Amino acid sequence: MGLVPLAGLICRREWLLAVRSPAQVLNPLVFFVLVIAMFPLGISPAPEVLARIAGGVIWVAALLAVLLSLESLFREDRDEGVLEQLLVSPHPLPFVVLVKVLVYALLVGGPLVLMSPVLGLMLSLPPATYGTLVAALLLGMPTLFLLGSVGAALTVGLRRGGLLLVLLVLPLYVPVLVFATAAVDAAQLGMPVRGHLALLGALLALMLVVAPVAAAGALRVTSEE
């Protein structure tokens, strides 16, 4: 089987599973919205205060929502033996991991990106910055999932790997957070955002190459028991 039909099979499978049990997709989205809704309540409903912190709040909430969803990335596949079957299949494992992670990022991260302008409105973010916010999320979100897939692969064999996964992955998210919020800040101040977005793109390009190989290696090692 060629790589393209293989990718097609994986996509259809993940799509069917997401349709059958939408909680996997909806939970992170609801979490994302609820966390952001806490800020006007907890800090201040004053538009100038909210607009100042909006970029950071949206991004931190997105980080946490992604982290929350990561544990289930490989967990079910492992428990059901599907992962084992992938390991003994003749296909290149990094490619399988790449497709799986990207589909997952689209299913889980896509709704977050679509929802972000609405949340920006709630946090009094100037409408002129929505474009930058969405662009930063589009470039940053797949990076978060790719980075996270390495952590998820390393902790998939542990019974309670959830917290360890967060501890492993969260520090690695710092560069994405810094450049993405800087982009939103720059847009608010009317400064050029291209540089920040370009750096986010560079991080994504790097992770597209490195993360699937690392995650595939981690999956092989963690399935050895």
Next chain:
Amino acid sequence: MELDDRPLLSGLGFCLRAGDLVQVCGANGSGKTTLMRALAGLVPLADGEVLWRGRRVQRQWSRFRAELLFIGHRLGLKTGLTAEENLRLVAGVKAPVVARDWRQCLLAVGLGAAARMPVWQLSAGQQRRVALAQLAVSPATLWLLDEPFTALDPQAVAWVEAQLQRHLLAGGVAVVTSHQPLSAHLGARQLELNVQDVD
């Protein structure tokens, strides 16, 4: 061979020729499953090697895996999908299978109406049947079946044995772990594993 840095199996060696079937027997915990996982390349060997067509498997992973069908304890089925979708989308990923009528395959294994139910609604025996339905169409030369008869009724056991026989006659090889004796006409060789107590 080691499990958690504890020696589990040693001094083990066997050779399979076309049409050979080996039945691995041994008490619970004697290392049957670990041996199967090692043969499939899921567990590294502490010492020794596995050869496939005369060459070490490490040097030809993709070729070896293309000729391998491994059905382990965990069946490799997505429980949220139906039996049919599992064969098409999950089992289809693993082996380079040409477009085939999977439904025919499920009928053969006695899952007509159940083929459209999600796998989690099926009984343990039916779930195993779904996984074993691959035997009917698998192009693999080497079958590694870990406890294939668990939870199966006599009819299904007979079906699996018939598939094994067809596979062996076609020149395939198979390693099966099982506590129950296989039909004599399969001509299985027994490989007895002993529990090693190292304290």
